[in-house]
Amino acid sequence: MASIFDMRLQDVHNKLRDKEFSVSELVDAAYKRIGGTETDVKAFITLDESGARAEAARLDAQIAEGGELGLLFGLPAGIKDNIVTEGLRTTCASQFLDNFNPIYDATVTKKLKQAQSVTIGKLNMDEFAMGGSNENSSYHATRNPWNLDHVPGGSSGGSAATVAAGQVYFSLGSDTGGSIRQPASYCGVVGLKPTYGLVSRFGLVAFASSLDQIGPITKNVEDAAYVLQAIAGYDELDSTSANVSIPDYVSALSGDVRGLRIGVPKEYLGEGIDSGVKEAVLAALKVYEDLGATWEEVSLPHTEYAVATYYLLASSEASSNLARFDGVRYGVRAENPDNLIDLYRKSRSQGFGPEVKRRIMLGTYALSSGYYDAYYLKAQQVRTLIKRDFDQVFERFDLIMGPTAPTTAFRIGEQIGDPLTMYLNDICTIPVSLAGVPAISVPCGLADGLPVGLQIIGKAFDETTVLRAAHAFEQNTGHHTLRPQL
C-alpha cells in the first residue's frame, strides 16, 4: 500500500513548504495508520497524541510565517522507550519504570526537537534492551508486520515494526549487540548502528555502556543518512562521545561503488546460517560485482568466541548499571520492607522481569570475587582479539558484508525457554559491536515470505562508505520498496 510515508524526505519537505499538505495532516496519517494496525502490531508502549498534535500545530504556524525548516521538519517519529523524553513516560518496557516521567531530554531527543520532527510515541522493546524478540517486554510482545505469528526481533522490535507497518516516518533504536540491525533485518527495514561514540548516549538508559549506541531505523538508506545527520555529533554530557567532524552523509550517496573492496567473512556464511538467508546475501554480492565492486572471502577467526565474550561483558556492565534501580529515587518501591536492604531487594525483585534478573545474575557472578579474572578480564582480552580481526581485514578491504542474522524472524514463543539459543541469533552482529565499528542492515529480499537483511560493516567513523554502498544496492534492487500486507 502506498503511504504518504513512502515519499522521499526532500519531497515531503517541499510539499510542506508549498502547503500541499500540513504537518497536522502528516500526524493525522500516523495516528490513522496506528489506529488501523496497532491492534495487530503493538509497536508502542505510550502514544503522545495530544503532544504530537500541539507540536504539529506549532510547526504549521512556523510554515505560515516562513523561514528555515529543520532537517527532519514535520516528520512523524517514534522513539525507543529507553531514550528519555522530558515529561513523556519512559519505561524501558519494565514494570520498574511504569510510572517514570523523565525530568530532562536525552541529547538525541533534543536534537530531534532541533531538527523539528514530531514525536508520535514511545516504542516497545525487550526490557532494558535485553533480548532479541520483544518477548521480554513487560507490557506486550510486538508482532512482525510481515507475519503476526513471528517476532519483530529485538531489542528495538517496536522501532523496526512501526516503520515496517508504515505508522511513522522513522524511528530511533539502540544497539548493544545487534538491537537495531537484527530487528531491521527481521522487519525488512533499514537499521544503522553508528560507530561507538558518534551519537551521544546521554539520556539513553544504560545497559552496557561500552557497547550501547543509538541509531536510526528507516524505510530506506537516504532517510537513515538524514536522521544520522540530525543526531550525530560530539556531546560533552557523554564522556565517551567522540570529538570528530561530522561529514555530509546525504551528499555521500553518489550511487557509485566502483572499485570498492568487500571482504566476506566465511564465518558469517557457514554452519547455522539458513540457506534462504545465504542465497539472498550471495545474490546481493553479485549485485555489487555488477556495479563494479569486488569481493572475496576473508576470515574473522575469533567470531566463534564473540557471543560468549559479549554476554559476559554486557551482563557485567548491566549488573553495575542497573544497580541504580533501587526503589529510592524513582520507579517502583515495594511495600512494607523490613529495612533499607530489604527495600532494595524487594523493589528490584518485583520490578525486574526474568531476562533482566538472569543478566544481572550472570554479570554479578562474572564480576564477583574469585571469578573476575576467569570471566570478565578474559572476555575483555578476547574482545581485543576480536577487534584485531576487524583491523586486519580493514587493512585490505573497504567494507565487510554478510547476513545481519543467521535466520529470518522466528515464531513467537519458539525460543523463549532457551536463552542460549536466543543469544546465538546475534552471532553476526555481536562481533561488530565488540569492535565498535559501524554497520547497517538493508533489506536484500525474502526467504519463505520473510525479510532478509544484508549487513554492511565499515571502518570506524566511515559511515559515509557504509551508507554509500547500502544506497547503491537499494537503488539497484528495490527490495526496500516491498511492504508487508497489513
Next chain:
Amino acid sequence: MSITNQDVEHVAKLARLELTAEETATFTEQLSAILKYAEKLGELDTTGVEPTTHVLPITNVMREDEVRESTGNEQAMKNAPDEEEGQFRVPAVLE
C-alpha cells in the same frame, strides 16, 4: 563449570535480588549452561593481550571546574516514590 543453588543464592544476595525457590532452580540450570558455553574462551591463549574496556582512544575526559546550572530540588523529587520535606524517605538505617 556447573554452579549450585547455593552459588545462585549467594550471587542473588550480592545483586540485591530476592529469588523464589523456582527462580533459583531455573537460574542454576540456565546460568550453568551459559557459563559452560563461556568456558570456550579458555581455549584461547590471551597471555600478554591487553584487555579492551572500550574501543575509543580516549581517557580521563575532564572539564573546567566551574559552577553550572543543575537539577533543582523540586525537579529531582518529581519521581520519588516516597518523600518528606524535599528528601527521599527510606526505612531507618540506624536503630
